[in-house]
Amino acid sequence: MKVILGVTGGIAAYKSAEVARLLMQQEHRVQVVMTEAAGEFVRPMTFAALTGRKALTDLFEIESAIEHIAVAQENELLAIAPATADVLAKLAHGLADDLLTTLYLAFTGPVVLAPAMNVNMWQHPATQSNLETLRRRGHRIVEPGVGYLACGMTGPGRMAEPEAIVAAIAAETRKRHDLDGEVVLVTAGPTQEPLDPVRFISNRSSGKMGYALAEAAAARGARVILISGPVHLPPPRGAEVLSVRTAVEMRDKVFENLGPASIVIKSAAVADFHLGKVPDQKMKKTAARISLELDPTPDILSELGRKKGDRLLIGFAAETQNLQQEARRKLQSKNCDMVVGNLVGGSDLGFESDDNEVVLVLSTGENLALPRAPKREIADRIFDEILKLRLSLHAANDR
Numbered sequence: 184m185k186v187i188l189g190v191t192g193g194i195a196a197y198k199s200a201e202v203a204r205l206l207m208q209q210e211h212r213v214q215v216v217m218t219e220a221a222g223e224f225v226r227p228m229t230f231a232a233l234t235g236r237k238a239l240t241d242l243f244e245i246e247s248a249i250e251h252i253a254v255a256q257e258n259e260l261l262a263i264a265p266a267t268a269d270v271l272a273k274l275a276h277g278l279a280d281d282l283l284t285t286l287y288l289a290f291t292g293p294v295v296l297a298p299a300m301n302v303n304m305w306q307h308p309a310t311q312s313n314l315e316t317l318r319r320r321g322h323r324i325v326e327p328g329v330g331y332l333a334c335g336m337t338g339p340g341r342m343a344e345p346e347a348i349v350a351a352i353a354a355e356t357r358k359r360h361d362l363d364g365e366v367v368l369v370t371a372g373p374t375q376e377p378l379d380p381v382r383f384i385s386n387r388s389s390g391k392m393g394y395a396l397a398e399a400a401a402a403r404g405a406r407v408i409l410i411s412g413p414v415h416l417p418p419p420r421g422a423e424v425l426s427v428r429t430a431v432e433m434r435d436k437v438f439e440n441l442g443p444a445s446i447v448i449k450s451a452a453v454a455d456f457h458l459g460k461v462p463d464q465k466m467k468k469t470a471a472r473i474s475l476e477l478d479p480t481p482d483i484l485s486e487l488g489r490k491k492g493d494r495l496l497i498g499f500a501a502e503t504q505n506l507q508q509e510a511r512r513k514l515q516s517k518n519c520d521m522v523v524g525n526l527v528g529g530s531d532l533g534f535e536s537d538d539n540e541v542v543l544v545l546s547t548g549e550n551l552a553l554p555r556a557p558k559r560e561i562a563d564r565i566f567d568e569i570l571k572l573r574l575s576l577h578a579a580n581d582r
Contacts, residue, residue: 184356185212187254187290189263189283190230190238191270192220195299195342200225202264203233205349214239214258216283218270242282255289262352264325265299265342268310275313291420293355293402294322299342306339319537321395321402321559325351361570362405368444369397369422370437370451372412374430376480378458379466384477387527387534388452390414392499392558396448397422399562408444410436412451430454430480437483441490446569448497449484450523452534456480488518495573497565500524501534510544520546521572523565543568547575 186206190199199215206213215230215238227238239254263270263283270284274296279285287294296317304310305327318324325348328341342348371393375383394416397409401421409422410433418424425440427433430453441447456477466473484498498519500510503526510524525541527534540555543565553564 184260185258186214186352187258187261187286188213188215188230189261189266189270189287190215190217190221190225191263191265191267191283192218192223193265193267193299193342194224195265196221196224198342198345199264200229200233201345202262202348203230205345206352207234209349209353211352212236214254216240216254216286218281218283220267239282242285252289255286255291258290259292260295260352260355261287261290261292262295262297262348264295264297264345264348266296268298268300268304268307268313271296271298271310271313271317275316294320295325295348295351295355296322297325297343297348297351298327298340300327300340302340304340315537315557319557319559321398321563323351323355360404362400362403362566365400365405365445366408366443367397367400367405367446367448368408368410368437368440369393369400369448370410370412370433370453370483371397372414373452374412374433374454374480375428376430376454376457377461378475379462379464381465384454384456384458385413386452386454388412388414389535390416390451391535391537392539392562393448393450394419395558395562396450396565399559399566400446403563403566405446406443408440410440410451412453430457430483434481434483434486437487441487444494446495446497447487447491449487450497450499452499452501453483454480484513484517484519491518495520495569497569498522501527503527507542507544507550510542511550514544514546520576521569541565545572547572547579 190196203213213234214236217238217240230238273284279288325343327339329339372390373385373388375385377383397407398419401407407422409424425436427436457480459478496519500513500522502509506524506526510522514522522544523541538555539558539561541553543551
């Protein structure tokens with residue numbers, strides 16, 4: 184794999200030479216990019232000798248005005264070790280004032296960050312907030328160790344050992360390609376069922392979980408078709424986004440695009456009822472009560488369960504109580520291979536939150552609880568289990 188190794192200005196920079204050596208030993212092609220401060224701790228010639236490639240150091244001394252774009256495009260993974268508090272802040276907020284941070288903004292592949300800093304800097308709310316932002320983007324954080332620090336203090340902040348950093352890079356390398364050849368169809372967000380030209384029935388779904396799933400699948404090599412209800416989110420990188428409004432539109436779009444899909448994930452919160460005949464004009468408010476006769480919307484998941492064939496079908500269950508029982512009931516009644524259940528209503532998790540805490544109910548009979556984490560991280564865990572489930576199902580069919 185072609186790896187960019189970013190080195191920033193911290194005393195732990197001396198460990199980065201061992202990271203480079205281990206990556207070369209594993210037959211990666213390594214391009215080192217150093218900040219100006221990093222050069223005060225380790226000379227660029229050290230990395231040139233280890234990698235056989237000149238270490239890039241200055242945005243204004245490269246051969247071409249767009250070389251940072253070329254470097255970003257020709258490499259497959261970006262690792263920054265050490266990642267100082269200053270660089271983490273720049274990455275989180277999109278600040279680009281040197282070669283490494285400018286390259287980061289142009290880079291679209293997986294990112295591994297190995298923070299290293301003073302314990303108070305590590306524990307500062309600003310640093311922790313920046314780390315949460317980067318985790319939500321799907322970046323892998325190699326947690327620092329606890330020990331004696333260069334400043335004389337003891338606590339968390341010591342950069343992870345080179346072997347742990349290289350292992351994290353290897354894990355991202357494997358994950359990067361484990362959905363190659365797959366077509367993943369994801370539905371996300373709410374639907375809006377009109378009551379008249381200006382009013383509608385909907386729900387609190389933000390679409391964040393579905394968008395995280397689409398981004399995770401694309402990052403792992405899949406072709407992704409995302410069918411989205413109305414949300415206020417940027418399109419996930421690498422996904423084809425098809426916008427719909429109503430449950431009927433979502434149902435039609437799903438079956439129009441079902442053909443090539445090998446994995447279908449129904450994370451959308453589709454409204455359960457709609458008004459069969461919508462008036463052409465706005466209903467005027469009066470003192471009298473009004474009654475509406477609502478019809479059920481299409482049960483897209485049930486129809487998919489009947490027509491899924493060899494595809495893996497993943498449903499979602501947002502519940503206020505009896506989570507595992509309701510998720511298991513849904514799995515069986517809709518003929519799903521997995522149902523992702525989460526509690527909503529009484530906690531700060533769920534629809535609008537950037538985090539989630541879910542239970543995976545599998546057709547193999549297993550239940551797997553995933554503790555609270557950013558939705559992007561939960562998305563990757565779901566795909567890890569989808570791939571394991573497929574192997575289990577294939578093994579069962581072969582017996």
